[in-house]
Amino acid sequence: MDGAKLNGKPVTQETLEEKGYKRYHGEGIDIYYSKDICAHIGNCVRGNPEIFEVGRRPWIIADNGTAENAAYVVDTCPSGALKYIRKGE
Numbered sequence: 001m002d003g004a005k006l007n008g009k010p011v012t013q014e015t016l017e018e019k020g021y022k023r024y025h026g027e028g029i030d031i032y033y034s035k036d037i038c039a040h041i042g043n044c045v046r047g048n049p050e051i052f053e054v055g056r057r058p059w060i061i062a063d064n065g066t067a068e069n070a071a072y073v074v075d076t077c078p079s080g081a082l083k084y085i086r087k088g089e
């Protein structure tokens with residue numbers, strides 16, 4: 001699922017927060033997560049266990065990988081529970 005879009009439109013911080021997504025700040029990318037939407041399929045933790053680590057607080061550390069890789073892994077989330085906003089775009 002396209003992590004940069006929601007219902008076919010580019011995501012914004014405002015819409016994501018309105019919909020209950022929590023922001024995980026990074027230098028080059030912010031990652032957003034909705035626990036209500038998450039289907040616990042695990043593509044995120046398999047995709048990059050440095051960024052996504054379920055037993056850790058915070059469980060998402062956006063800067064533990066490149067922004068490119070974080071966006072790639074977020075796009076593999078099948079439920080739409082993960083979204084991202086790249087910085088400087």
Ligand code: SF4
Nearest residue numbers: 038039041042044077
């Ligand atoms: S890939 Fe998406 S649906 Fe699967 S565990 Fe991660 S956040 Fe949840």
